[in-house]
Amino acid sequence: MSDALGNPTIPPDASDSLAVLEKQRSTAETFGIPLAVLLEITHRCPLQCPYCSNPVELDRSGKELTTEEWKKVLSELAEIGVLQVHFSGGEPTARKDLVELVKHASDVGLYTNLITSAVLLTRERLSELADAGLCHVQISFQGVEEALADRVGGYKNGHRKKLEVAKWTRELDLPLTVNAVMHRQNLHQLPDIIQMSIDLDADRLEVANVQYYGWALKNRAALMPTVAQLDECTRIVEEARERLKGRLTIDYVVPDYYALRPKKCMGGWGRQFFNISPAGKVLPCHAAESITGLDFESVRSNHSIAWIWQNSDAFNRYRGTGWMKEPCKSCEFREIDFGGCRCQAFALTGDAANTDPACALSPLHETIFKQAEREAEGETNRFLYRNFAGGTLESENGA
Amino acid sequence: MAGPRHISVSEASRPVLPRHAKLKYDETRKVWVILAPERVLAPDEIAVEVLQLCNGERNVGDVSDQLAAKYAAPREAILADVIVMLQDLADKGFLTEAREKTS
Numbered sequence: 157m158s159d160a161l162g163n164p165t166i167p168p169d170a171s172d173s174l175a176v177l178e179k180q181r182s183t184a185e186t187f188g189i190p191l192a193v194l195l196e197i198t199h200r201c202p203l204q205c206p207y208c209s210n211p212v213e214l215d216r217s218g219k220e221l222t223t224e225e226w227k228k229v230l231s232e233l234a235e236i237g238v239l240q241v242h243f244s245g246g247e248p249t250a251r252k253d254l255v256e257l258v259k260h261a262s263d264v265g266l267y268t269n270l271i272t273s274a275v276l277l278t279r280e281r282l283s284e285l286a287d288a289g290l291c292h293v294q295i296s297f298q299g300v301e302e303a304l305a306d307r308v309g310g311y312k313n314g315h316r317k318k319l320e321v322a323k324w325t326r327e328l329d330l331p332l333t334v335n336a337v338m339h340r341q342n343l344h345q346l347p348d349i350i351q352m353s354i355d356l357d358a359d360r361l362e363v364a365n366v367q368y369y370g371w372a373l374k375n376r377a378a379l380m381p382t383v384a385q386l387d388e389c390t391r392i393v394e395e396a397r398e399r400l401k402g403r404l405t406i407d408y409v410v411p412d413y414y415a416l417r418p419k420k421c422m423g424g425w426g427r428q429f430f431n432i433s434p435a436g437k438v439l440p441c442h443a444a445e446s447i448t449g450l451d452f453e454s455v456r457s458n459h460s461i462a463w464i465w466q467n468s469d470a471f472n473r474y475r476g477t478g479w480m481k482e483p484c485k486s487c488e489f490r491e492i493d494f495g496g497c498r499c500q501a502f503a504l505t506g507d508a509a510n511t512d513p514a515c516a517l518s519p520l521h522e523t524i525f526k527q528a529e530r531e532a533e534g535e536t537n538r539f540l541y542r543n544f545a546g547g548t549l550e551s552e553n554g555a
Numbered sequence: 556m557a558g559p560r561h562i563s564v565s566e567a568s569r570p571v572l573p574r575h576a577k578l579k580y581d582e583t584r585k586v587w588v589i590l591a592p593e594r595v596l597a598p599d600e601i602a603v604e605v606l607q608l609c610n611g612e613r614n615v616g617d618v619s620d621q622l623a624a625k626y627a628a629p630r631e632a633i634l635a636d637v638i639v640m641l642q643d644l645a646d647k648g649f650l651t652e653a654r655e656k657t658s
Contacts, residue, residue: 188584189583191595192593192595236583237581237582237583237584239579239581239588239590239595240590240595265579267577267590269592269593291574291575291577291590291592292575292592292593294592329574330575331573331575331592331648333592333593359592359648360592360593402646402648405648407593
Protein backbone atom coordinates (compact mmCIF):
# COMPACT_ATOMS: atom_id res chain seq x y z
CA MET A 157 0.00 0.00 0.00
CA SER A 158 2.88 2.32 0.68
CA ASP A 159 5.34 1.35 -1.99
CA ALA A 160 5.94 4.93 -3.02
CA LEU A 161 7.02 6.10 0.39
CA GLY A 162 10.52 4.82 0.10
CA ASN A 163 11.02 6.33 -3.29
CA PRO A 164 10.96 10.06 -2.61
CA THR A 165 8.87 11.79 -5.19
CA ILE A 166 10.26 15.05 -6.36
CA PRO A 167 8.27 17.44 -8.47
CA PRO A 168 10.30 18.14 -11.62
CA ASP A 169 9.66 21.87 -11.55
CA ALA A 170 10.52 22.80 -7.95
CA SER A 171 11.67 26.38 -8.19
CA ASP A 172 14.50 27.76 -6.11
CA SER A 173 12.37 29.58 -3.59
CA LEU A 174 10.46 26.40 -2.83
CA ALA A 175 12.99 23.63 -3.10
CA VAL A 176 12.01 20.17 -1.98
CA LEU A 177 13.85 19.36 1.21
CA GLU A 178 14.80 15.75 0.47
CA LYS A 179 16.43 16.82 -2.75
CA GLN A 180 18.34 19.68 -1.20
CA ARG A 181 19.77 17.59 1.60
CA SER A 182 20.01 14.15 0.10
CA THR A 183 23.77 13.92 -0.05
CA ALA A 184 24.88 16.41 2.58
CA GLU A 185 22.95 14.93 5.45
CA THR A 186 23.06 11.26 4.77
CA PHE A 187 22.09 9.69 8.07
CA GLY A 188 20.15 12.57 9.61
CA ILE A 189 16.78 11.65 11.08
CA PRO A 190 14.27 11.08 8.26
CA LEU A 191 11.69 13.75 7.52
CA ALA A 192 8.86 11.22 7.38
CA VAL A 193 8.24 7.93 9.16
CA LEU A 194 5.80 5.16 8.31
CA LEU A 195 3.86 3.78 11.27
CA GLU A 196 2.30 0.41 10.62
CA ILE A 197 0.10 0.49 13.68
CA THR A 198 -1.58 -2.86 13.03
CA HIS A 199 -1.39 -5.74 10.59
CA ARG A 200 -5.11 -6.42 10.93
CA CYS A 201 -6.99 -5.62 7.73
CA PRO A 202 -10.41 -6.57 6.34
CA LEU A 203 -8.94 -6.67 2.82
CA GLN A 204 -6.79 -9.55 1.57
CA CYS A 205 -4.91 -8.03 -1.37
CA PRO A 206 -2.56 -10.59 -2.89
CA TYR A 207 0.26 -8.01 -3.20
CA CYS A 208 0.11 -6.72 0.38
CA SER A 209 3.37 -5.07 1.39
CA ASN A 210 3.17 -6.49 4.91
CA PRO A 211 5.43 -9.42 5.76
CA VAL A 212 4.09 -12.93 5.21
CA GLU A 213 4.54 -13.46 8.98
CA LEU A 214 2.03 -10.95 10.29
CA ASP A 215 2.08 -9.48 13.83
CA ARG A 216 -1.01 -10.62 15.73
CA SER A 217 -3.06 -8.04 17.65
CA GLY A 218 -1.72 -9.23 21.02
CA LYS A 219 1.75 -8.10 20.00
CA GLU A 220 0.69 -4.59 18.95
CA LEU A 221 1.98 -1.57 20.83
CA THR A 222 -0.56 -0.10 23.24
CA THR A 223 -2.07 3.36 22.90
CA GLU A 224 0.35 4.74 25.49
CA GLU A 225 3.32 3.12 23.76
CA TRP A 226 2.37 4.65 20.40
CA LYS A 227 1.88 8.05 22.00
CA LYS A 228 5.34 7.81 23.51
CA VAL A 229 6.74 6.88 20.08
CA LEU A 230 5.00 9.89 18.49
CA SER A 231 6.40 12.29 21.10
CA GLU A 232 9.87 10.86 20.64
CA LEU A 233 9.68 11.13 16.85
CA ALA A 234 8.68 14.80 17.05
CA GLU A 235 11.46 15.47 19.52
CA ILE A 236 14.23 14.02 17.32
CA GLY A 237 13.13 15.96 14.23
CA VAL A 238 10.68 13.81 12.30
CA LEU A 239 8.17 16.14 10.60
CA GLN A 240 5.57 13.82 9.09
CA VAL A 241 4.04 10.51 10.11
CA HIS A 242 2.04 8.17 7.93
CA PHE A 243 -0.51 6.07 9.82
CA SER A 244 -0.64 2.83 7.89
CA GLY A 245 -1.06 -0.89 8.43
CA GLY A 246 -2.62 -3.35 7.79
CA GLU A 247 -5.63 -1.14 8.10
CA PRO A 248 -4.92 1.69 10.58
CA THR A 249 -8.62 2.38 11.16
CA ALA A 250 -8.89 -1.12 12.64
CA ARG A 251 -7.25 0.39 15.75
CA LYS A 252 -9.94 1.80 18.03
CA ASP A 253 -7.53 4.46 19.30
CA LEU A 254 -6.69 5.99 15.91
CA VAL A 255 -8.39 9.34 16.64
CA GLU A 256 -6.51 9.57 19.94
CA LEU A 257 -3.20 8.81 18.20
CA VAL A 258 -3.80 11.38 15.44
CA LYS A 259 -4.74 13.95 18.08
CA HIS A 260 -1.53 13.24 19.98
CA ALA A 261 0.57 13.44 16.83
CA SER A 262 -0.97 16.83 16.00
CA ASP A 263 -0.43 18.04 19.56
CA VAL A 264 3.29 17.30 19.37
CA GLY A 265 3.51 19.10 16.00
CA LEU A 266 3.64 16.19 13.54
CA TYR A 267 2.02 16.39 10.10
CA THR A 268 -0.31 13.41 9.84
CA ASN A 269 -1.23 11.31 6.87
CA LEU A 270 -3.69 8.41 6.86
CA ILE A 271 -3.04 5.56 4.44
CA THR A 272 -6.24 3.55 4.43
CA SER A 273 -8.38 1.05 2.55
CA ALA A 274 -11.31 3.18 3.82
CA VAL A 275 -13.79 0.32 4.13
CA LEU A 276 -14.10 0.57 7.93
CA LEU A 277 -14.62 4.34 8.06
CA THR A 278 -17.89 6.07 8.86
CA ARG A 279 -18.45 9.73 8.05
CA GLU A 280 -18.56 10.49 11.75
CA ARG A 281 -15.19 8.87 12.42
CA LEU A 282 -13.57 10.59 9.47
CA SER A 283 -14.90 13.87 10.79
CA GLU A 284 -13.42 13.09 14.22
CA LEU A 285 -10.08 12.39 12.57
CA ALA A 286 -10.25 15.74 10.75
CA ASP A 287 -11.02 17.49 14.04
CA ALA A 288 -8.09 15.67 15.64
CA GLY A 289 -5.83 17.42 13.11
CA LEU A 290 -5.49 14.86 10.32
CA CYS A 291 -3.80 16.60 7.37
CA HIS A 292 -4.14 14.21 4.42
CA VAL A 293 -6.03 11.06 3.43
CA GLN A 294 -4.71 8.46 1.04
CA ILE A 295 -7.20 5.81 -0.11
CA SER A 296 -6.17 2.65 -1.91
CA PHE A 297 -8.18 1.53 -4.91
CA GLN A 298 -7.92 -1.92 -6.51
CA GLY A 299 -9.51 -0.94 -9.83
CA VAL A 300 -12.35 1.17 -11.23
CA GLU A 301 -15.19 -1.28 -11.45
CA GLU A 302 -16.69 -3.23 -8.61
CA ALA A 303 -16.30 -6.80 -9.82
CA LEU A 304 -12.55 -6.63 -10.37
CA ALA A 305 -11.75 -4.25 -7.51
CA ASP A 306 -13.67 -6.33 -4.97
CA ARG A 307 -12.12 -9.53 -6.27
CA VAL A 308 -8.56 -8.17 -5.93
CA GLY A 309 -9.22 -6.90 -2.41
CA GLY A 310 -11.12 -10.06 -1.49
CA TYR A 311 -13.79 -7.84 0.11
CA LYS A 312 -17.39 -7.51 -1.06
CA ASN A 313 -18.72 -3.99 -1.71
CA GLY A 314 -15.33 -2.55 -0.81
CA HIS A 315 -15.05 -0.46 -3.97
CA ARG A 316 -18.43 1.20 -3.43
CA LYS A 317 -17.45 2.05 0.14
CA LYS A 318 -14.14 3.56 -0.97
CA LEU A 319 -15.91 5.88 -3.42
CA GLU A 320 -18.19 7.03 -0.62
CA VAL A 321 -15.33 7.70 1.81
CA ALA A 322 -13.39 9.57 -0.89
CA LYS A 323 -16.39 11.86 -1.31
CA TRP A 324 -16.63 12.49 2.46
CA THR A 325 -12.90 13.24 2.53
CA ARG A 326 -13.32 16.11 0.10
CA GLU A 327 -16.53 17.29 1.78
CA LEU A 328 -14.52 17.63 4.99
CA ASP A 329 -11.97 19.67 3.03
CA LEU A 330 -9.20 17.11 3.50
CA PRO A 331 -6.79 16.63 0.59
CA LEU A 332 -7.15 13.26 -1.08
CA THR A 333 -4.60 10.98 -2.70
CA VAL A 334 -5.80 8.00 -4.72
CA ASN A 335 -3.37 5.13 -4.37
CA ALA A 336 -3.71 2.65 -7.21
CA VAL A 337 -1.61 -0.49 -7.05
CA MET A 338 -1.19 -1.79 -10.58
CA HIS A 339 -0.53 -5.27 -11.99
CA ARG A 340 -1.37 -7.42 -14.99
CA GLN A 341 -5.03 -7.90 -14.06
CA ASN A 342 -5.91 -4.20 -13.66
CA LEU A 343 -3.41 -2.24 -15.78
CA HIS A 344 -5.97 -1.95 -18.59
CA GLN A 345 -8.06 0.24 -16.26
CA LEU A 346 -5.36 2.88 -15.78
CA PRO A 347 -6.95 5.58 -18.00
CA ASP A 348 -10.22 5.15 -16.08
CA ILE A 349 -8.38 5.26 -12.75
CA ILE A 350 -6.91 8.62 -13.76
CA GLN A 351 -10.38 9.88 -14.67
CA MET A 352 -11.81 8.49 -11.43
CA SER A 353 -9.19 10.47 -9.48
CA ILE A 354 -10.31 13.66 -11.23
CA ASP A 355 -13.97 12.86 -10.59
CA LEU A 356 -13.21 12.26 -6.90
CA ASP A 357 -11.45 15.64 -6.77
CA ALA A 358 -8.16 14.10 -5.66
CA ASP A 359 -5.00 16.23 -5.74
CA ARG A 360 -2.64 13.31 -6.12
CA LEU A 361 -2.64 9.91 -7.71
CA GLU A 362 -0.04 7.30 -6.95
CA VAL A 363 0.32 4.80 -9.75
CA ALA A 364 2.31 2.18 -7.90
CA ASN A 365 3.25 -0.92 -9.78
CA VAL A 366 3.46 -3.96 -7.52
CA GLN A 367 6.91 -4.63 -6.09
CA TYR A 368 7.56 -8.34 -5.90
CA TYR A 369 8.48 -9.51 -2.44
CA GLY A 370 6.47 -11.04 0.39
CA TRP A 371 2.87 -11.69 -0.61
CA ALA A 372 3.37 -10.27 -4.10
CA LEU A 373 6.22 -12.67 -4.80
CA LYS A 374 3.94 -15.57 -3.90
CA ASN A 375 1.43 -14.13 -6.40
CA ARG A 376 3.90 -13.13 -9.07
CA ALA A 377 2.48 -15.45 -11.72
CA ALA A 378 -0.97 -13.88 -11.29
CA LEU A 379 0.25 -10.28 -11.13
CA MET A 380 3.32 -9.79 -13.32
CA PRO A 381 2.54 -7.51 -16.26
CA THR A 382 3.95 -8.00 -19.73
CA VAL A 383 6.61 -5.68 -21.13
CA ALA A 384 4.05 -4.27 -23.58
CA GLN A 385 1.63 -3.50 -20.73
CA LEU A 386 4.32 -1.61 -18.82
CA ASP A 387 5.35 0.44 -21.82
CA GLU A 388 1.73 1.38 -22.34
CA CYS A 389 1.37 2.23 -18.64
CA THR A 390 4.35 4.59 -18.78
CA ARG A 391 3.00 6.25 -21.91
CA ILE A 392 -0.41 6.80 -20.30
CA VAL A 393 1.15 8.29 -17.16
CA GLU A 394 3.35 10.65 -19.15
CA GLU A 395 0.47 11.83 -21.31
CA ALA A 396 -1.79 12.37 -18.27
CA ARG A 397 0.90 14.26 -16.35
CA GLU A 398 1.18 16.74 -19.17
CA ARG A 399 -2.56 17.07 -19.69
CA LEU A 400 -3.39 17.43 -15.97
CA LYS A 401 -0.55 19.69 -14.88
CA GLY A 402 -1.66 21.88 -12.00
CA ARG A 403 -4.76 19.77 -11.47
CA LEU A 404 -3.59 16.28 -10.54
CA THR A 405 -0.09 15.31 -9.43
CA ILE A 406 0.78 11.79 -10.54
CA ASP A 407 3.52 9.93 -8.72
CA TYR A 408 4.66 6.89 -10.61
CA VAL A 409 6.40 3.90 -9.09
CA VAL A 410 7.82 1.81 -11.89
CA PRO A 411 8.23 -1.91 -11.57
CA ASP A 412 11.86 -2.86 -11.70
CA TYR A 413 11.65 -6.36 -13.16
CA TYR A 414 12.09 -5.24 -16.73
CA ALA A 415 14.48 -2.38 -16.01
CA LEU A 416 18.18 -2.61 -16.68
CA ARG A 417 19.08 -0.65 -13.58
CA PRO A 418 17.69 -1.37 -10.12
CA LYS A 419 15.72 1.18 -8.12
CA LYS A 420 17.36 3.18 -5.33
CA CYS A 421 15.22 1.33 -2.86
CA MET A 422 14.20 3.40 0.18
CA GLY A 423 16.68 6.01 -1.04
CA GLY A 424 19.36 3.58 0.12
CA TRP A 425 19.16 1.34 3.21
CA GLY A 426 19.14 3.42 6.41
CA ARG A 427 19.66 6.71 4.61
CA GLN A 428 16.33 8.53 4.70
CA PHE A 429 13.57 6.19 5.79
CA PHE A 430 12.44 3.95 8.59
CA ASN A 431 9.15 2.46 9.66
CA ILE A 432 7.81 1.02 12.88
CA SER A 433 5.98 -2.30 12.84
CA PRO A 434 2.80 -3.06 14.85
CA ALA A 435 4.92 -4.74 17.52
CA GLY A 436 7.30 -1.77 17.71
CA LYS A 437 10.24 -2.99 15.63
CA VAL A 438 12.17 -0.15 13.98
CA LEU A 439 12.79 -1.25 10.39
CA PRO A 440 14.79 0.12 7.44
CA CYS A 441 11.86 -0.72 5.16
CA HIS A 442 8.43 -2.28 5.50
CA ALA A 443 9.59 -5.55 3.98
CA ALA A 444 12.86 -5.78 5.96
CA GLU A 445 11.60 -8.52 8.27
CA SER A 446 11.55 -10.83 5.26
CA ILE A 447 15.36 -10.90 5.51
CA THR A 448 16.22 -13.59 8.00
CA GLY A 449 19.29 -13.29 10.19
CA LEU A 450 18.82 -9.60 10.93
CA ASP A 451 17.92 -8.61 14.47
CA PHE A 452 15.66 -5.57 14.55
CA GLU A 453 15.55 -3.44 17.68
CA SER A 454 12.20 -2.52 19.20
CA VAL A 455 10.92 0.73 20.68
CA ARG A 456 10.22 -1.48 23.70
CA SER A 457 13.96 -1.95 24.20
CA ASN A 458 16.09 0.31 26.37
CA HIS A 459 17.37 2.14 23.30
CA SER A 460 16.01 5.41 21.96
CA ILE A 461 14.69 5.53 18.40
CA ALA A 462 17.55 7.86 17.43
CA TRP A 463 20.07 5.34 18.82
CA ILE A 464 18.46 2.50 16.89
CA TRP A 465 18.57 4.57 13.68
CA GLN A 466 22.20 5.50 14.12
CA ASN A 467 23.77 2.52 15.84
CA SER A 468 21.76 -0.67 15.52
CA ASP A 469 23.31 -3.52 13.61
CA ALA A 470 20.32 -3.92 11.28
CA PHE A 471 20.53 -0.31 10.08
CA ASN A 472 24.30 -0.37 9.69
CA ARG A 473 24.51 -3.76 7.99
CA TYR A 474 23.65 -2.47 4.50
CA ARG A 475 24.22 1.22 5.00
CA GLY A 476 26.53 3.00 2.58
CA THR A 477 28.69 0.85 0.31
CA GLY A 478 31.10 -1.00 2.65
CA TRP A 479 28.99 -4.20 2.73
CA MET A 480 28.94 -4.61 -1.02
CA LYS A 481 30.25 -7.55 -3.01
CA GLU A 482 31.02 -7.59 -6.70
CA PRO A 483 29.62 -6.50 -9.10
CA CYS A 484 28.33 -3.67 -6.83
CA LYS A 485 31.62 -3.05 -5.05
CA SER A 486 33.48 -1.61 -8.02
CA CYS A 487 30.43 -0.36 -9.89
CA GLU A 488 30.31 3.28 -10.89
CA PHE A 489 26.61 3.42 -9.93
CA ARG A 490 27.07 2.09 -6.40
CA GLU A 491 26.25 5.43 -4.75
CA ILE A 492 23.41 6.08 -7.17
CA ASP A 493 21.27 3.01 -6.58
CA PHE A 494 23.09 1.35 -3.64
CA GLY A 495 22.75 -2.02 -5.31
CA GLY A 496 18.93 -1.87 -5.51
CA CYS A 497 16.58 -3.53 -3.05
CA ARG A 498 18.01 -5.68 -0.23
CA CYS A 499 14.71 -7.52 0.31
CA GLN A 500 14.46 -8.41 -3.36
CA ALA A 501 18.10 -9.54 -3.39
CA PHE A 502 17.37 -11.78 -0.41
CA ALA A 503 14.09 -13.13 -1.77
CA LEU A 504 15.55 -14.01 -5.17
CA THR A 505 19.15 -14.94 -4.35
CA GLY A 506 19.10 -15.92 -0.68
CA ASP A 507 21.67 -13.27 0.28
CA ALA A 508 20.66 -9.66 0.89
CA ALA A 509 24.23 -8.53 0.18
CA ASN A 510 24.04 -9.72 -3.40
CA THR A 511 23.25 -7.33 -6.22
CA ASP A 512 19.50 -6.95 -6.66
CA PRO A 513 18.70 -9.15 -9.69
CA ALA A 514 16.71 -6.22 -11.11
CA CYS A 515 20.17 -4.95 -12.14
CA ALA A 516 21.38 -6.18 -15.51
CA LEU A 517 24.84 -6.63 -13.97
CA SER A 518 23.55 -9.32 -11.61
CA PRO A 519 24.51 -12.79 -12.85
CA LEU A 520 20.95 -13.88 -12.06
CA HIS A 521 19.22 -11.09 -13.94
CA GLU A 522 18.53 -12.93 -17.13
CA THR A 523 17.31 -16.22 -15.65
CA ILE A 524 14.97 -14.59 -13.17
CA PHE A 525 13.53 -12.05 -15.52
CA LYS A 526 13.02 -14.49 -18.35
CA GLN A 527 11.01 -16.53 -15.87
CA ALA A 528 8.95 -13.46 -14.91
CA GLU A 529 8.32 -12.74 -18.55
CA ARG A 530 7.06 -16.27 -19.07
CA GLU A 531 4.79 -15.90 -16.03
CA ALA A 532 3.44 -12.63 -17.44
CA GLU A 533 2.43 -14.42 -20.64
CA GLY A 534 0.92 -17.31 -18.67
CA GLU A 535 -2.68 -18.05 -17.80
CA THR A 536 -2.42 -18.20 -14.01
CA ASN A 537 -4.83 -15.61 -12.67
CA ARG A 538 -5.84 -17.14 -9.34
CA PHE A 539 -4.74 -15.20 -6.27
CA LEU A 540 -3.34 -16.35 -2.98
CA TYR A 541 -5.14 -13.99 -0.60
CA ARG A 542 -3.24 -12.42 2.26
CA ASN A 543 -4.37 -13.38 5.76
CA PHE A 544 -3.09 -14.43 9.18
CA ALA A 545 -3.42 -18.10 8.21
CA GLY A 546 -0.56 -17.84 5.73
CA GLY A 547 -2.77 -17.22 2.70
CA THR A 548 -5.88 -18.71 1.09
CA LEU A 549 -6.04 -19.66 -2.56
CA GLU A 550 -8.85 -18.09 -4.56
CA SER A 551 -11.46 -20.63 -5.59
CA GLU A 552 -11.82 -21.64 -9.23
CA ASN A 553 -14.88 -19.49 -9.80
CA GLY A 554 -13.18 -16.44 -8.36
CA ALA A 555 -14.91 -16.26 -4.99
CA MET B 556 -6.47 22.79 -17.65
CA ALA B 557 -7.01 24.42 -14.28
CA GLY B 558 -9.36 22.58 -11.96
CA PRO B 559 -12.02 24.21 -9.83
CA ARG B 560 -9.61 24.89 -6.98
CA HIS B 561 -6.93 26.45 -9.10
CA ILE B 562 -6.32 30.06 -8.17
CA SER B 563 -4.79 32.87 -10.12
CA VAL B 564 -2.79 35.22 -7.92
CA SER B 565 -3.25 38.97 -8.45
CA GLU B 566 -2.71 42.12 -6.43
CA ALA B 567 -6.21 41.86 -5.02
CA SER B 568 -6.10 38.20 -3.97
CA ARG B 569 -5.98 37.35 -0.30
CA PRO B 570 -4.08 34.07 -0.37
CA VAL B 571 -3.52 31.81 2.59
CA LEU B 572 -2.00 28.38 3.08
CA PRO B 573 -4.67 25.66 3.03
CA ARG B 574 -5.03 23.48 6.13
CA HIS B 575 -3.00 20.70 4.56
CA ALA B 576 0.07 22.92 3.96
CA LYS B 577 1.72 23.94 7.19
CA LEU B 578 4.50 26.49 7.56
CA LYS B 579 6.70 25.49 10.43
CA TYR B 580 10.16 26.18 11.83
CA ASP B 581 12.10 22.92 12.00
CA GLU B 582 14.10 23.17 15.22
CA THR B 583 16.24 20.14 14.41
CA ARG B 584 17.46 21.30 11.00
CA LYS B 585 17.20 25.05 11.75
CA VAL B 586 15.21 25.75 8.64
CA TRP B 587 11.66 26.81 7.75
CA VAL B 588 9.59 24.15 6.02
CA ILE B 589 6.18 23.79 4.41
CA LEU B 590 4.69 20.43 5.27
CA ALA B 591 2.38 19.07 2.59
CA PRO B 592 1.08 15.64 1.52
CA GLU B 593 4.16 13.46 0.89
CA ARG B 594 6.30 16.58 0.47
CA VAL B 595 8.49 18.77 2.62
CA LEU B 596 9.28 22.07 0.92
CA ALA B 597 12.06 24.38 2.03
CA PRO B 598 10.94 27.96 1.29
CA ASP B 599 13.69 30.58 1.15
CA GLU B 600 13.73 33.55 3.55
CA ILE B 601 11.68 35.82 1.32
CA ALA B 602 9.04 33.15 0.72
CA VAL B 603 8.78 32.60 4.48
CA GLU B 604 8.33 36.31 5.08
CA VAL B 605 5.65 36.57 2.40
CA LEU B 606 3.78 33.55 3.72
CA GLN B 607 3.86 34.84 7.29
CA LEU B 608 2.19 38.02 6.04
CA CYS B 609 -0.46 36.08 4.09
CA ASN B 610 -2.95 35.69 6.93
CA GLY B 611 -6.08 35.64 4.78
CA GLU B 612 -6.85 39.27 5.61
CA ARG B 613 -4.07 41.11 3.79
CA ASN B 614 -4.20 41.03 0.03
CA VAL B 615 -1.11 40.65 -2.15
CA GLY B 616 -0.96 44.44 -2.58
CA ASP B 617 -0.89 44.97 1.21
CA VAL B 618 1.84 42.37 1.59
CA SER B 619 3.94 44.09 -1.09
CA ASP B 620 3.40 47.49 0.58
CA GLN B 621 4.78 46.14 3.85
CA LEU B 622 7.80 44.52 2.23
CA ALA B 623 8.51 47.62 0.12
CA ALA B 624 8.48 49.76 3.26
CA LYS B 625 10.60 47.33 5.26
CA TYR B 626 13.29 46.91 2.62
CA ALA B 627 13.00 50.41 1.10
CA ALA B 628 12.65 48.73 -2.29
CA PRO B 629 10.52 49.61 -5.34
CA ARG B 630 6.99 48.33 -4.75
CA GLU B 631 6.34 47.26 -8.33
CA ALA B 632 9.38 44.96 -8.40
CA ILE B 633 8.41 43.42 -5.07
CA LEU B 634 4.81 42.96 -6.17
CA ALA B 635 5.94 41.13 -9.30
CA ASP B 636 8.23 38.80 -7.30
CA VAL B 637 5.57 38.09 -4.70
CA ILE B 638 3.03 37.17 -7.38
CA VAL B 639 5.47 34.79 -9.09
CA MET B 640 6.33 33.07 -5.82
CA LEU B 641 2.70 32.70 -4.71
CA GLN B 642 1.54 31.56 -8.14
CA ASP B 643 4.20 28.85 -8.08
CA LEU B 644 2.87 27.68 -4.72
CA ALA B 645 -0.71 27.85 -6.02
CA ASP B 646 0.21 25.80 -9.09
CA LYS B 647 1.59 23.11 -6.80
CA GLY B 648 -1.74 23.09 -4.94
CA PHE B 649 -0.42 24.62 -1.72
CA LEU B 650 -2.25 27.94 -1.72
CA THR B 651 -5.88 28.86 -1.38
CA GLU B 652 -7.91 32.06 -1.28
CA ALA B 653 -9.35 33.29 1.99
CA ARG B 654 -13.11 32.92 2.00
CA GLU B 655 -15.14 36.12 1.78
CA LYS B 656 -16.19 37.38 5.14
CA THR B 657 -19.75 38.47 5.75
CA SER B 658 -18.89 41.13 8.32
